[in-house]
Amino acid sequence: MGVTVLQPYPLPDGKSGAHIIDLLGKRLLSLGATHAGQFLVDCETFISTPQHGAPTRAVHVLHNSEYPASTFSMIDNGTGKQVSLVADNIFDLLMLKMTATFTSKKQTKIESRGARFEYGDFVIKLGSVTMMEHFKGILIEIEYRPCVMLSYCWEMIREMLQGFLGINVAKEYPSYFTTQTIINAMGQQQVHPKQNDIYEPMDTVKQYLEHFTNYRKHVQMHTAMGGTGGGGVGGPVVMGMQPSSVGGAGMGRA
Amino acid sequence: MIMDKLNVTLTAVKNLRSNVRQCFEHLADGTDGEGVEESRNKFVHEFQEKYNNINSQLREVEQLINGLQVPPTAYHLGNTTYLAQETSQDRQALYPQLVNSYKWIDKVHDHSFLAFNNLNQNTLRRSYNYCSQKRQRLPFSSFNNDPDHIEKLLSEINYPTHTTYKVFRPFGSNAVAIVTIANVLKAAIVFKGVLIEWVTVKGFDEQLDHDDLWAESRYEVFRKVQEHTHSAMLHFYSPTLPDLAVKSYMTWLNSHYKLFLEPCKRCGKFIANGLPPTRRDLRTLEPFHEECRNC
Numbered sequence: 001m002g003v004t005v006l007q008p009y010p011l012p013d014g015k016s017g018a019h020i021i022d023l024l025g026k027r028l029l030s031l032g033a034t035h036a037g038q039f040l041v042d043c044e045t046f047i048s049t050p051q052h053g054a055p056t057r058a059v060h061v062l063h064n065s066e067y068p069a070s071t072f073s074m075i076d077n078g079t080g081k082q083v084s085l086v087a088d089n090i091f092d093l094l095m096l097k098m099t100a101t102f103t104s105k106k107q108t109k110i111e112s113r114g115a116r117f118e119y120g121d122f123v124i125k126l127g128s129v130t131m132m133e134h135f136k137g138i139l140i141e142i143e144y145r146p147c148v149m150l151s152y153c154w155e156m157i158r159e160m161l162q163g164f165l166g167i168n169v170a171k172e173y174p175s176y177f178t179t180q181t182i183i184n185a186m187g188q189q190q191v192h193p194k195q196n197d198i199y200e201p202m203d204t205v206k207q208y209l210e211h212f213t214n215y216r217k218h219v220q221m222h223t224a225m226g227g228t229g230g231g232g233v234g235g236p237v238v239m240g241m242q243p244s245s246v247g248g249a250g251m252g253r254a
Numbered sequence: 255m256i257m258d259k260l261n262v263t264l265t266a267v268k269n270l271r272s273n274v275r276q277c278f279e280h281l282a283d284g285t286d287g288e289g290v291e292e293s294r295n296k297f298v299h300e301f302q303e304k305y306n307n308i309n310s311q312l313r314e315v316e317q318l319i320n321g322l323q324v325p326p327t328a329y330h331l332g333n334t335t336y337l338a339q340e341t342s343q344d345r346q347a348l349y350p351q352l353v354n355s356y357k358w359i360d361k362v363h364d365h366s367f368l369a370f371n372n373l374n375q376n377t378l379r380r381s382y383n384y385c386s387q388k389r390q391r392l393p394f395s396s397f398n399n400d401p402d403h404i405e406k407l408l409s410e411i412n413y414p415t416h417t418t419y420k421v422f423r424p425f426g427s428n429a430v431a432i433v434t435i436a437n438v439l440k441a442a443i444v445f446k447g448v449l450i451e452w453v454t455v456k457g458f459d460e461q462l463d464h465d466d467l468w469a470e471s472r473y474e475v476f477r478k479v480q481e482h483t484h485s486a487m488l489h490f491y492s493p494t495l496p497d498l499a500v501k502s503y504m505t506w507l508n509s510h511y512k513l514f515l516e517p518c519k520r521c522g523k524f525i526a527n528g529l530p531p532t533r534r535d536l537r538t539l540e541p542f543h544e545e546c547r548n549c
Binding site: 001032033119120121122144145146147148149152153155156159160163198 | 471474523
């Protein structure tokens with residue numbers, strides 16, 4: 001279990017996603033990395049049917065091909081508190097049984113898939129994010145497997161990312177790690193520097209959810225500006241649970 | 255059809271043979287020797303019966319054999335056909351193979367002879383020293399110290415707060431220390447007396463099994479670090495001052511707590527060939543890439 005960092009790759013104008021992925025893949029191969037299969041991370045969101053007096057809750061169900069026997073889920077009750085759960089794959093069937101309480105929002109099913117590379121102890125995944133078969137962007141996942149804490153190896157990961165992406169990566173830790181809050185013994189929320197915690201698979205999944213939510217929101221803002229009034233029922237809910245979402249720091253509540 | 259007939263014939267021959275054998279066995283057993291008329295008659299009677307049996311079976315076999323036909327095609331006998339095949343040396347192409355293996359064995363013999371000579375003169379043999387006459391008269395006692403000594407020695411070392419260690423003795427009196435350095439790595443140090451015999455380095459999240467101290471780490475970086483710990487183990491080796499050797503070795507090992515944190519002193523980069531600077535200088539404890547060390 002190593003530390004994983006997600007890095008969205010900005011698409012230059014006039015270039016297609018497939019072209020960029022191809023280019024990055026070639027760069028990695030010439031660096032000495034080896035191609036090691038494919039990967040897939042998908043996310044489906046279920047929304048609770050509205051009841052009188054109770055706020056709408058969302059359940060995000062994610063799968064990660066790196067942990068093929070597990071289903072990750074997060075309940076978001078809209079008040080800023082998240083409950084996360086790792087379960088066996090059979091959890092998916094359980095969700096299907098709960099259609100009375102939770103309905104799936106098929107139009108927001110989002111996934112990131114692509115090639116997986118290994119370079120020394122690094123695992124690099126070039127993911128293209130698609131929602132409903134529409135290409136949304138490029139999300140690079142980089143994992144350094146021997147290390148268990150971000151603060152130990154962030155500079156290494158940063159150097160690696162800058163090296164093959166050719167873009168400048170900020171010196172600060174990624175926002176997911178710095179903006180985590182915990183409830184302390186006095187019941188108050190407190191900023192907790194997560195870079196000094198032992199990394200867990202759930203952290204990878206939470207980072208994916210954070211980025212996926214950003215991609216979804218981006219689309220909804222787009223459609224809203226286009227005057228079609230899209231977004232439907234889902235729009236306010238997704239926006240509602242992300243009040244301070246500027247800069248991708250939205251899901252930062254554990 | 256032909257096969258059936260053949261099978262029946264073969265069975266008949268088998269029966270005949272067993273009957274003949276039984277008959278002769280009966281004859282060889284003879285009577286019980288008491289000379290009683292009754293038993294002698296019985297014996298002769300039984301013999302006649304068996305003899306008749308043999309006769310009738312012989313006739314049956316002859317009849318069956320006459321009934322057999324010459325098969326139109328050769329029987330397919332599977333792999334057994336090869337049994338009777340003539341083997342000639344030229345066709346088998348055995349000779350070149352034999353020559354090759356002979357050469358190979360010859361080479362192995364040569365090499366092992368050279369290796370044996372070299373190993374006999376090896377100065378790196380550390381625990382026992384056969385070569386020096388002087389040493390034999392004054393055997394250093396660093397490998398048969400009393401068991402408490404190593405624990406005392408380890409407790410005397412000033413560890414930084416991020417390092418913890420645990421001593422256990424799976425091999426009788428010889429100690430094994432499991433050292434955990436921050437959240438970076440674990441190392442199992444196998445002692446023989448006070449001398450360090452072996453070091454295994456693994457990642458913080460890997461299991462360092464007490465029963466299997468020799469399994470390598472699954473991560474390339476820790477396998478590389480382990481190589482360096484072994485060379486350092488030879489560097490710090492000092493049979494005359496074994497305590498000091500262990501202390502300086504532990505100080506050197508502790509410098510790995512910044513394994514992923516420090517860039518290489520020479521090239522200033524973190525990564526070379528997918529690895530962080532794994533080499534720590536033996537005196538200054540500065541980090542270097544393996545490739546940067548000698549340039």
